[in-house]
Amino acid sequence: MSCLCFKSSRIQAEESHHLSQSTCVKDLEEARRKISELEEALQKVRSAHDQTSTCTSEGLYLDGQSLADQSWSLPDDVRSKLNELLNLSIDPGRSKELENELLVMLGIQVGVCKQEEKLQGQDYERRVAREWEISRKINSLGELDLLRAVAECIPGGNSKYPLAWLEGMRQEDLSAFCQTTIANRLSEVLRRIQACHSQEAGGHPSEGNTKYCLNEQDANWCKGTKQGVYGKIEEFYGGLVDRIGLPQMQLMKGMEDEHCRGEDSSVPFTTSNYTINTTPEEQWKAVTDPETRRFLSDNGRVIRDVQELKNHPTAIKAKLAEAEIIALQLYTGPMYFKYNQVLRAPTEASNKYTTTIHCIVSGLVKLSHHTSLKEGRRVWRGLKGLTLPESFLKEDELGVSGGVEYGLLSTTSDVKTAIQYSGEGGERIVLEMSCGAVDRGASLKFLSQYPGEEEILYPPMSYLEVLKQPQYMGVGGDRVKVLQLKINSNVMSLTIEDFVGKRKQLHVALMENIAREVERDLKEFGPRIQERLKTAVADSFYKSHEKLMKSIIDECWQMVQESRAQKAEWYNDEKRYKEAIENSNIMKEMAMNKIRHWIEDTQGDLKCEALVGEPMKSSYWKTMADLKYKINNLPKEGKQRQEMSQRICQMYGLSVSHEQSEPLTVLAVVRGQSELIPLIKASGCDMNVSLGDGRTGLHVAAMLGMEGSVKELLMAGIEVTAKDKKGKTCAYWACEYGHLEVLKCLEYHCSPEVLSLLVRARTDDGRTCAHAASEGGHLEILEYLKETFGEDVLRESRNDGGTCAHAASQEGRLQVLNYLKETCGDEILRVKKNNGGSCAHSACHGGHLEVLRYLKETCG
Missing domain, CATH: 3.90.176.10 (Toxin ADP-ribosyltransferase; Chain A, domain 1)
Structure with missing residues (x-):
C-alpha cells in the first residue's frame, strides 16, 4: 500500500514538473516574440530617422538648393552685382565694394562661397540664394526663441552639468524623446509664427522728421x-x-x-x-x-x-x-x-x-x-x-x-x-x-x-x-x-x-605749478644762504632768512589766489589775459630774484630782515636799477658788462640765446623798449640779425615810425643800408608809411651820401622812396624829397615804366597828382608804361572816377 502511495505521489510530482516547465517555455517564447516586435518597431524608427536625416542632408544642404527655388530667387539687382563680382577683370577695390553692398542686401558673406567652393555661374547663384534663404530663416526663427522652448522640455541635471539627463540617455531613448516631447513643444512654438508680424508701419513720411x-x-x-x-x-x-x-x-x-x-x-x-x-x-x-x-x-x-x-x-x-x-x-x-x-x-x-x-x-x-x-x-x-x-x-x-x-x-x-x-x-x-x-x-x-x-x-x-x-x-x-x-x-x-573757463583753468594751474617750483627751487639756495649768514649775525640769530623764504612762498600763493578769484570771463578779455600771462611769466623770476638780491646785491647785517616785508616786484625793480647803474659805470668792453646786460635783458623778458625765435632788436622795437637796445648790444647780440623776410630791427622801427628806436639802433652801429628780401631799405619803409620824422632822423645821423643812397635805392621791381610815398598819398614826404634831393627823384620810373603819377592814380591820390603836375608839369601825367598803360588806365584799374575826371580836365 505504501509503495503504491509513494509511486502515485512521484507520478503527480513529475506531471506537475512537466506542466510548470511547459508554462515557462511558453512565457519565454512570448517574451522573445515581443522583444522581436519591439526591435522591428525600433528599426523602423531608426530607418525613418535615417531617411529623414538623409533627406534633410541631401535634399536641403548637400546639393545647395532650396525645396522652393522660385520663392527664393535672387532680386535682379543682386544677380547683377553677383555677375559683376564673378568677373575676374574687376579691380580689388570694386570687388570689396560689391561684397559690402551684397552683405547689407542679403546679410551673408557672398565672397566666402566664391573663395571656398570656387563655384561659377548658376551654381554660385544657387549657393548664394540658398545661404540667403537659410540666413533669413535663422533670423526669423531667432525671434521665436526656440532654444528656450527646448530647454524647458529637458528635466534633471544640475548647476555643474545642466544637461546630465540627456548625456545619460541611450540613443533610442533620445530619439523617442525628440520625436515626442521636443517635437510637440516645437510645434506649439512654430504655430505662433504668425504673431511675429507687426502692423504696417504707415504711409509716406510726415514733414519734419x-x-x-x-x-x-x-x-x-x-x-x-x-x-x-x-x-x-x-x-x-x-x-x-x-x-x-x-x-x-x-x-x-x-x-x-x-x-x-x-x-x-x-x-x-x-x-x-x-x-x-x-x-x-x-x-x-x-x-x-x-x-x-x-x-x-x-x-x-x-x-x-x-x-x-x-x-x-x-x-x-x-x-x-x-x-x-x-x-x-x-x-x-x-x-x-x-x-x-x-x-x-x-x-x-x-x-x-x-x-x-x-x-x-x-x-x-x-x-x-x-x-x-x-x-x-x-x-x-x-x-x-x-x-x-x-x-x-x-x-x-x-x-x-x-x-x-x-x-x-x-x-x-x-x-x-x-x-x-x-x-x-x-x-x-x-x-x-x-x-x-x-x-x-x-x-x-x-x-x-x-x-x-x-x-x-x-x-x-x-x-x-x-x-x-x-x-x-x-x-x-x-x-x-x-x-x-x-x-x-x-x-x-x-x-x-x-570753454569759457578753460583759460582761467589753465592759467590757475600754471600759477600753481610755478608756486610749487618756487618752493622746490628755494631749497637749493641752502648752501649760499649759509655762506651769506656768515656776514649777517643778526639775520642768522633772528632767522630772517627763513622769514624771507616764507614771505616769498606766501606771496607766490597769494598771486595764485588772486588768479583763482578772477571770474572766468575776465580771462577771455585779450588785454587782461595778456596781463595774466605776463604775471605768470615773471612770478618765478621775481621770487628767485628776491633771494638772490639779498645774497648777491646786499652787504652786511639786517639786510635780510629789511627785505622780508618788501613785495617781490619792488625787489625786482631795485635789482634792475642796481644793474643799470653798475653797467653804466663799467668799461664798454668786458665780460662782466656783457653778463649784467644779459641779465637785465632777461628781466625785461628778452632772453639772450641762440634759439630766440625773433631778433632781440625787433622785440625791443615792437615792445617800445628802445632803452634796451644799448644793453642788447652790450650783451653780445648781433644787431643785424633779421626776420625771415630780411627785415632788421631798423626796418621795423622805420615802418612803425619809432624815431627813438631808430636813433638807438643807429648809435648801436646797425647796418643802415641793409635791404630786406624785396630790396626795401629803412628809408623806403619810412616813406611807404609816411614817417617824415624817421627820414629826418636818418638825415641827422647819416652822411648826405648815405642818405641819398637810401632814398634813390630801388626795390626788386624798381620802385624808389618817391613811388612809395606817391602810392601812400604822403604829400609831405614828396615835398621833403624834392627839397632835399631835387625834382628828378619825382620823375624816376619803375621797371614797368610806371611813374609816381601812375602810382598815385592807381590808389586815387588826387592831391599827389596835382602836386606832381605843379612840380613836374603836365607831361608827367602823360607818360605811359612799357605796355602802353596811361595814368587813366591805372585810375580805371583802381576804380577812381574823380582821378579820371581830373586827368581828363588836365590832359584832355
Whole structure:
C-alpha cells in the first residue's frame, strides 16, 4: 500500500514538473516574440530617422538648393552685382565694394562661397540664394526663441552639468524623446509664427522728421544711393575742436555773425526734409525776432519765444544758457542741414558755424543728464539712400567694426518713424542703437520747432559700433533688416562753461605749478644762504632768512589766489589775459630774484630782515636799477658788462640765446623798449640779425615810425643800408608809411651820401622812396624829397615804366597828382608804361572816377 502511495505521489510530482516547465517555455517564447516586435518597431524608427536625416542632408544642404527655388530667387539687382563680382577683370577695390553692398542686401558673406567652393555661374547663384534663404530663416526663427522652448522640455541635471539627463540617455531613448516631447513643444512654438508680424508701419513720411534718415543731403527724398562716410576711432578721441576749431567767447555775437554776416548768410538753401527754401539769416531771425517768429510758425511748426523756453522746467533743471537754447532751437529747424554739412566736410564749408555748433553740443551734454532712458534702451534711425562702408561690415585686426559719425545724430524712440526712412523699392534697413546711462542722448521735444517729433539727439563725433550680423523684424507683411549698433556718445564734448573757463583753468594751474617750483627751487639756495649768514649775525640769530623764504612762498600763493578769484570771463578779455600771462611769466623770476638780491646785491647785517616785508616786484625793480647803474659805470668792453646786460635783458623778458625765435632788436622795437637796445648790444647780440623776410630791427622801427628806436639802433652801429628780401631799405619803409620824422632822423645821423643812397635805392621791381610815398598819398614826404634831393627823384620810373603819377592814380591820390603836375608839369601825367598803360588806365584799374575826371580836365 505504501509503495503504491509513494509511486502515485512521484507520478503527480513529475506531471506537475512537466506542466510548470511547459508554462515557462511558453512565457519565454512570448517574451522573445515581443522583444522581436519591439526591435522591428525600433528599426523602423531608426530607418525613418535615417531617411529623414538623409533627406534633410541631401535634399536641403548637400546639393545647395532650396525645396522652393522660385520663392527664393535672387532680386535682379543682386544677380547683377553677383555677375559683376564673378568677373575676374574687376579691380580689388570694386570687388570689396560689391561684397559690402551684397552683405547689407542679403546679410551673408557672398565672397566666402566664391573663395571656398570656387563655384561659377548658376551654381554660385544657387549657393548664394540658398545661404540667403537659410540666413533669413535663422533670423526669423531667432525671434521665436526656440532654444528656450527646448530647454524647458529637458528635466534633471544640475548647476555643474545642466544637461546630465540627456548625456545619460541611450540613443533610442533620445530619439523617442525628440520625436515626442521636443517635437510637440516645437510645434506649439512654430504655430505662433504668425504673431511675429507687426502692423504696417504707415504711409509716406510726415514733414519734419526725415533727419532720421542718414542720407540728409538730397532734397528729393534721398533719391539715389551712396556710401556713408565715417571716421576712424582716433577721431573720436580728437573731438569736436579738432574738427571745426574753438568757439568765440562772446557766444551771442559769434552766433549772430555766423548766421547774419557769414559768406552764405543770404544764400538760399532747401533742406532734404522740411522742403523750406530759406537762408541762415532768416532762420536766425526766426528764433530771435518776434515778428519773424510769428510769421513762420504754421503748418505744425511752432517757434517758441526764447524767454519762454528759458523759464521751462527742463531748461532750468539743465541750467541751459540763452545761447544754448537758441542754438538747439535752430537745430530743430532747417538749419540742422547746414550744421551737418559743415561737420561732415569742414574743409569745404565757407562758414563753419563753429560757435553755434559748440553751443548745440554744450546744450546736449547738459540735457542728456536729465533725459530718461527710453523703453528697451534703444533708439532708431533709417538707412535710406546710403550703403555702409567696409569698416561697418568687417571687423578690423582688433575685432572692432563701426565708425565715427561726424554729424549731429538725430534718432527717434519710435521704431515706426525710423522704418518710414528705411528705404523704398528694395530691402528696408534701419539702425537699432542701444544706449545706456552715459550714452543716452538728449531729448529736444520741449524746445523743438516741430514738437510732434520724438527726437533724441547725440553729439557729433560719436562712435557707432556694430554688435552683430544684421537681424530681421516683421513689419506688416514685409521684413525689415535691422543693424544692431552700440552708440558711444563723444566723451570729449565740452560745455560752454568748460570753454569759457578753460583759460582761467589753465592759467590757475600754471600759477600753481610755478608756486610749487618756487618752493622746490628755494631749497637749493641752502648752501649760499649759509655762506651769506656768515656776514649777517643778526639775520642768522633772528632767522630772517627763513622769514624771507616764507614771505616769498606766501606771496607766490597769494598771486595764485588772486588768479583763482578772477571770474572766468575776465580771462577771455585779450588785454587782461595778456596781463595774466605776463604775471605768470615773471612770478618765478621775481621770487628767485628776491633771494638772490639779498645774497648777491646786499652787504652786511639786517639786510635780510629789511627785505622780508618788501613785495617781490619792488625787489625786482631795485635789482634792475642796481644793474643799470653798475653797467653804466663799467668799461664798454668786458665780460662782466656783457653778463649784467644779459641779465637785465632777461628781466625785461628778452632772453639772450641762440634759439630766440625773433631778433632781440625787433622785440625791443615792437615792445617800445628802445632803452634796451644799448644793453642788447652790450650783451653780445648781433644787431643785424633779421626776420625771415630780411627785415632788421631798423626796418621795423622805420615802418612803425619809432624815431627813438631808430636813433638807438643807429648809435648801436646797425647796418643802415641793409635791404630786406624785396630790396626795401629803412628809408623806403619810412616813406611807404609816411614817417617824415624817421627820414629826418636818418638825415641827422647819416652822411648826405648815405642818405641819398637810401632814398634813390630801388626795390626788386624798381620802385624808389618817391613811388612809395606817391602810392601812400604822403604829400609831405614828396615835398621833403624834392627839397632835399631835387625834382628828378619825382620823375624816376619803375621797371614797368610806371611813374609816381601812375602810382598815385592807381590808389586815387588826387592831391599827389596835382602836386606832381605843379612840380613836374603836365607831361608827367602823360607818360605811359612799357605796355602802353596811361595814368587813366591805372585810375580805371583802381576804380577812381574823380582821378579820371581830373586827368581828363588836365590832359584832355
